[in-house]
Amino acid sequence: MDDTKLKENDTGVKKDEVKYRGIKAMPFIIGNETFEKLGTVGTISNLLVYLTTVFNMSTISATNLINIFNGTCNFGTLIGAFFSDTYFGRYNTIGFASVASVLGMLILTLTAAIPQLHPSPCGTDSSKCVGPTAGQLAFLLSGFGFLVIGASGIRPCNLAFGADQFNPNTESGRRGTNSFFNWYYFTFTFAVMVSLTIIVYVQSNISWAIGLAIPAFMMFLSCTFFFVGTRIYVMVLPQGSPLTSVVQVIVAASKKRKLALLDQPPDSLFDFISPNSINSKLPYTDQFGFLNKAAIITPEDHINADGSAHNPWRLCSIQQVEEVKCIIRVVPIWIAGIIYSIVLNLMQTYGVFQAIQADRRLGNTRFKIPAASYTIFQMLSLTAWIPIYDRIIVPYLRKITKKEDGITVLQKMGVGMVIAVATMVVSALRKKAAFLP
Numbered sequence: 001m002d003d004t005k006l007k008e009n010d011t012g013v014k015k016d017e018v019k020y021r022g023i024k025a026m027p028f029i030i031g032n033e034t035f036e037k038l039g040t041v042g043t044i045s046n047l048l049v050y051l052t053t054v055f056n057m058s059t060i061s062a063t064n065l066i067n068i069f070n071g072t073c074n075f076g077t078l079i080g081a082f083f084s085d086t087y088f089g090r091y092n093t094i095g096f097a098s099v100a101s102v103l104g105m106l107i108l109t110l111t112a113a114i115p116q117l118h119p120s121p122c123g124t125d126s127s128k129c130v131g132p133t134a135g136q137l138a139f140l141l142s143g144f145g146f147l148v149i150g151a152s153g154i155r156p157c158n159l160a161f162g163a164d165q166f167n168p169n170t171e172s173g174r175r176g177t178n179s180f181f182n183w184y185y186f187t188f189t190f191a192v193m194v195s196l197t198i199i200v201y202v203q204s205n206i207s208w209a210i211g212l213a214i215p216a217f218m219m220f221l222s223c224t225f226f227f228v229g230t231r232i233y234v235m236v237l238p239q240g241s242p243l244t245s246v247v248q249v250i251v252a253a254s255k256k257r258k259l260a261l262l263d264q265p266p267d268s269l270f271d272f273i274s275p276n277s278i279n280s281k282l283p284y285t286d287q288f289g290f291l292n293k294a295a296i297i298t299p300e301d302h303i304n305a306d307g308s309a310h311n312p313w314r315l316c317s318i319q320q321v322e323e324v325k326c327i328i329r330v331v332p333i334w335i336a337g338i339i340y341s342i343v344l345n346l347m348q349t350y351g352v353f354q355a356i357q358a359d360r361r362l363g364n365t366r367f368k369i370p371a372a373s374y375t376i377f378q379m380l381s382l383t384a385w386i387p388i389y390d391r392i393i394v395p396y397l398r399k400i401t402k403k404e405d406g407i408t409v410l411q412k413m414g415v416g417m418v419i420a421v422a423t424m425v426v427s428a429l430r431k432k433a434a435f436l437p
Contacts, residue, residue, distance in 0.1 A: 026183065032094075040105070046371075048352045107142055269292065271318050287325060303315075355372075355374040356371045
């Protein structure tokens with residue numbers, strides 16, 4: 001079925017009008033996300049246990065490998081987003097990344113199922129504990145490599161691709177987008193909790209081969225769900241990466257660095273917004289005035305018939321300049337968030353390692369909580385804290401600050417970072433006390 005139809009615009013030129021499928025496309029995207037999280041979250045949280053018990057790695061080596069893996073996945077999302085926005089589009093990026101994730105999970109499953117692909121189990125004598133060979137480690141790292149490719153493509157595109165299925169210019173489309181976000185995060189939370197309990201339990205207490213085969217199959221279902229809905233998806237063509245626009249502004253401003261900006265009133269600067277842009281028009285500001293030079297029109301600059309710059313590396317619109325300024329203003333917040341991200345990542349290594357050493361028996365029973373499942377207490381704490389904050393703390397703060405939300409978003413982030421630092425201090429003191437005689 002054709003996804004577009006012709007519509008005549010204000011200039012009398014016929015153009016393609018996107019036929020949004022909205023709710024019809026949502027089950028396939030939600031299904032893809034749900035099975036992807038079922039397949040990857042629990043396994044990644046349990047990697048420390050897997051590397052130390054099956055691959056006989058030391059805790060330090062396993063922790064370093066996991067940190068490198070997590071850092072590469074997070075950095076890879078920038079590369080994945082760039083290629084998606086500039087060359088391939090979100091559909092192709094998610095499709096390719098989903099296949100890569102299936103291959104990565106399959107390789108991890110093989111490392112557990114085939115004895116030749118992992119070291120022999122350690123005996124009672126620690127001297128007989130042999131680490132992985134170069135070939136075994138290379139095969140394992142190839143699986144990690146495919147998982148990095150998968151995460152780099154799925155993470156930055158999945159949510160945006162779902163939003164593409166709804167018309168942002170209609171009330172029903174906006175309601176559909178909000179509904180999609182609600183269901184997205186609901187299924188995300190459900191998948192994470194199931195993965196951190198059931199799948200982790202199978203891996204730790206029944207069989208690593210079966211416990212890794214289940215996520216691999218889940219990832220295959222995720223891939224299948226995504227491709228089944230291909231015919232009804234709205235596929236937005238790549239229109240260039242925002243990173244390219246940022247670099248263009250910096251380059252254009254550098255080329256015109258000798259021009260005097262004081263003689264240029266704001267109305268004389270290049271002001272062009274693409275008709276396909278969904279961004280709101282930003283007002284002119286004097287902050288970071290050097291960047292405003294990128295919008296100065298000189299005799300050497302040429303403007304196309306549609307009003308766009310002929311050479312975007314020499315002339316940028318004031319809208320582009322203001323968007324770059326917005327990014328610069330966010331940088332301090334982003335840098336501060338790095339500390340909080342470190343604390344979160346420690347939950348997958350330090351938290352799991354502490355759980356391994358703890359008495360994990362449930363009461364007087366013989367049942368032991370898997371070490372990797374301890375990360376679920378973070379989600380349970382958040383679930384319990386939200387209603388307390390919303391119903392008790394916010395009304396109290398509202399009386400003091402006279403603000404609807406009690407405190408601003410930045411203040412909330414600041415308080416959260418202080419608490420995160422405090423938890424690390426308490427953990428360090430507790431660890432130090434454990435080593436004291």
